[in-house]
Amino acid sequence: MAARLGLTTVSSLGPRKALLPLPVRLPSLLSVPAPRYPSHRHFYTSLSSPISPLQLVKNLSQSQVAMSASGSDPSPISTYEKELAAAKKAASLAARLCQSVQAEILQSDVQSKADKSPVTVADYGSQAIVSFVLDMELSSGPFSMVAEEDSEDLRKDSSKEILSRITDLVNDTLSTDPSFCNVILSEEGILSAIDKGTSEGGSSGSHWVLDPIDGTKGFLRGDQYAIALALLDEGKVVLGVLACPNLPLASIQHTTQNVGESGCLFSAIVGNGAWMQSLDEGSSPTKIQVTSTADPVDASFFESFEAAHSLHDLTSNIAKKLGVKAPPVRIDSQAKYGALARGDGAIYLRFPHKGYREKIWDHAAGYIVVTEAGGVVTDAAGNDLDFSKGRYLDLDTGIMATNKKLMPSLLVAVQESIKEQQQSASLL
């Protein structure tokens, strides 16, 4: 894989496929008993023993880390723990890359703020990092990823400068992680890592699902955005990770202002609950739950910051029907699912303008974080979301999420409001 991604890998056995002139300082695998790059499985396959005992030790210690990471939680190691550890690492590194680009945007002058290239750089860079890290961390076998970006535009001559910038950013970011501090990806390696995301997904096999930056508008504004990564197994979401670099660790129930420390990493494995931890290294996850409120009057609701992404007049009518008193909390991206999952608000409403087709990467990670936190996520007709149909969600009108107690009355309010909206549209 290293070679496929254009990663320069050299050992005392000689260069395996040096796509770059040897800037990498990999140790000799023959002289170093414990691998410094435990995740570089393709080295192992080139050695005489197909499964290194060191790999077994590594797998065991990874499981133990996973067990201790859940603090006091006694739940047994589940099927997807290894994938979860890789997904958290990938999303956290991608978040680090995005944070450095966002900081540059915010420091830049007004003229360069109008330039959308920083978000392009961060989008591609985030996808390259996630793809590379997942591929390095997980055991061999087919790797499929459904993601937002592909490398077509980046391969054009006009993108040379931007590709070079992305390559530097990705390598700088990888160098901050001890597992990857001595690896350097070539430009071709970056392009092929990005192109790992061109899978069509579907109802059979396993597919990673990635939005490298969800909420690009929020990212550019200096507001909320998320790196959203999920795993589909036979068409079902079985794991999800949401990195939200700008989401306060404390509740945003009363204010969306950035108060206190920010940077949340939400995670969930099917059947194992939902968890949140700080994006800071070494943090421990704590279990989260959706709100238990059964009274809509006590509820508050999340919706898109961008009016172009969701019909604010429709959601306002739904809230009025329910008797919701609080004003809507408007934030960008799947950070809304994270905030809902930890009980900052009780309802998430999303009703895009007619004709908009929802993509699976815009909901898969948020969906499992909320459902594992005890919530329900459905389309406007109350149907469960179906992630098995390929790159798009095939659904009725909109998406809503809340707790199990509020869902029945929310469904009624949504159906009535949509009907009224259709009636008034037909009178025009």
Ligand SMILES: Nc1ncnc2c1ncn2[C@@H]1O[C@H](COP(=O)(O)O)[C@@H](O)[C@H]1OP(=O)(O)O
């Ligand atoms: N016209 C649109 N209607 C609805 N959603 C949109 C539209 N354009 C982009 N999006 C997507 O909405 C999501 C963020 O929405 P919100 O912040 O409103 O929840 C993002 O996935 C964003 O895409 P992208 O990820 O490319 O930014």
Ligand SMILES: [Mg+2]
């Ligand atoms: Mg998105």
